[in-house]
Amino acid sequence: MKLLSASELTPAPRDESFSPHPPLATHLWLPLAISLILSAWLMAGGGDQWFADAIYHAQGSHWQLKSAWFTSGLIHRGGKWLSALAALWVVGAAINAWRRSDGSRWAQRWPLTMLAASIAMSTVLVSRLKHLTGMDCPWDLSRYGGHQPYYGLFESRQGLTASGCFPAGHASAGYAWVALYFFALAVKPQWRLPALAIGLVAGLVFGVAQQLRGAHFVSHDLWTLFVCWTVPLLMFRLVPRANLAEARA
Numbered sequence: 166m167k168l169l170s171a172s173e174l175t176p177a178p179r180d181e182s183f184s185p186h187p188p189l190a191t192h193l194w195l196p197l198a199i200s201l202i203l204s205a206w207l208m209a210g211g212g213d214q215w216f217a218d219a220i221y222h223a224q225g226s227h228w229q230l231k232s233a234w235f236t237s238g239l240i241h242r243g244g245k246w247l248s249a250l251a252a253l254w255v256v257g258a259a260i261n262a263w264r265r266s267d268g269s270r271w272a273q274r275w276p277l278t279m280l281a282a283s284i285a286m287s288t289v290l291v292s293r294l295k296h297l298t299g300m301d302c303p304w305d306l307s308r309y310g311g312h313q314p315y316y317g318l319f320e321s322r323q324g325l326t327a328s329g330c331f332p333a334g335h336a337s338a339g340y341a342w343v344a345l346y347f348f349a350l351a352v353k354p355q356w357r358l359p360a361l362a363i364g365l366v367a368g369l370v371f372g373v374a375q376q377l378r379g380a381h382f383v384s385h386d387l388w389t390l391f392v393c394w395t396v397p398l399l400m401f402r403l404v405p406r407a408n409l410a411e412a413r414a
Contacts, residue, residue, distance in 0.1 A: 283397035304379035340368030
């Protein structure tokens with residue numbers, strides 16, 4: 166009879182990197198620290214204005230691309246509808262998974278539900294924050310051909326017309342799809358990086374297009390990304406690990 170060694174009797178440590186509930190140290194606190202450091206440079210150190218100045222002057226000191234078909238029609242309006250249709254498909258897939266009780270479709274009911282809920286919650290939260298902060302878009306500011314002086318995030322805007330440009334609303338229609346990273350962790354972890362890339366590329370395309378139009382500073386997009394990352398991170402943690410992991414192929 167073979168005797169097992171102590172190392173064989175000890176269960177292998179769980180690799181939390183691929184868990185449906187990834188560690189908060191690397192997935193929440195580290196992104197928060199990076200966002201705060203970048204914000205200090207962008208918002209307090211003039212980084213926002215540096216990028217906006219370059220874009221504004223490259224267009225002849227006016228927002229030439231504000232109403233261009235590519236930035237305004239294709240990416241702004243078309244991209245928003247494409248994201249909305251994709252979100253509706255996810256909702257339909259989640260409903261279908263709950264109605265079916267066969268194999269993988271049933272197993273994916275929780276990951277699909279959390280994916281749909283995360284996308285919806287991210288965009289709604291960004292929209293609400295926009296109206297709470299009341300910050301101006303670059304095109305509103307006198308520095309860029311508008312009429313408003315610049316006020317920082319924590320400066321009083323008493324007596325001024327409130328705008329709604331922080332965080333970036335349109336970019337949330339792209340960055341909301343970083344929730345696919347957490348969906349992949351639950352369903353097929355080897356897909357997590359391509360899934361993350363989908364959300365990052367979509368958000369970057371939407372965000373840069375709006376910056377070219379004069380609608381947002383870089384920091385607006387940065388905090389939209391942080392919100393859209395944090396919401397699914399916390400939403401997926403609402404579901405027990407075992408309920409999510411059962412969907413893995």
